[in-house]
Amino acid sequence: MAVDHFPSAGIRRFGRFNWLGVWTLYRKEVQRFLKVITQTVLAPVVTTLLFLVIFSVALGGTRRVSAGVPFEVFLAPGLIMMAVIQNAFMNTSSSLLVSKVQGNVVDFLMPPLSPGELTFAFVMGGVTRGLVVAAGTGLVMMPFASLYISHLWAVLFFVVAASLLLSLLGVIAGVWAEKFDHMAFVTNFIVTPLAFLSGTFYAVDRLPAPWYEISQWNPFFYLIDGFRYGFIGSASGDLTTGMLLITGLIIALWIISHQIFKKGYKLKA
Secondary structure (H helix, E strand, O other), rough: OOOOOOOOOOOOOOOOOHHHHHHHHHHHHHHHHHHHHHHHHHHHHHHHHHHHHHHHHHHOOHHHHHOEHHHHHHHHHHHHHHHHHHHHHHHHHHHHHHHHHOOOHHHHHOOOHHHEEEEEEHHHHHHHHHHHHHHHHHHHHOOOOOOOOOHHHHHHHHHHHHHHHHHHHHHHHHHHHOHHHHHHHHHHHHHHHHHHOOOOOOOOHOOOHHHHHHHHHOOHHHHHHHHHHHHOOOOOOOOHHHHHHHHHHHHHHHHHHHHHHHHHHOOOO
């Protein structure tokens, strides 16, 4: 009697990395936010521009100087980074939470994707949205603020690092949250306050003790300060410390996200 020989469970016939599967999930994540581009890209661009106009025009910012540059030039990079932070986080967190609420988590758990591949695809989707928002916001701000890139490496490093960091944080928050109230808590009481209190609208070196020392522990401060350095050529904090801290956080959050998908935390019944 003939015996059928089935391939052993876990054998991946597409190589060490499932490029097609990752590309498909990544494309789905990108198409998800592009289909509602008015909400996901245009809205934050307009909101950020309004912040710039209010602070630089309505409040007399054109006559103010901060960090040796006109206030609107100082303010614009911080606003761009704030938009990147919020939108990279929202992309991954909303995607995972909506999948859980709608009960279609199986759509990305069933395909032959490893935990690392799932992490990579979701995070790259968030990074893409963060970079798209950064580019759109920067282009719209040019007529209102004379932005000039002084250090391209700093601009690229910190905008990509911010997108990575917040996309990973969004993955963790999206898996942890069980309803939209939970996500609103993380957004309103963690992400937004850290972004607003990180030197977006002011130079932290003017803060009195102990607020200046406290600001040095805020990772969002280093993202905004480093990104602003790329434009104005001066920084309020130590760039090396910031780069090391952000890199360490990215690695730590990547490991946590990988373990979440590996163990199926709050994803598998």
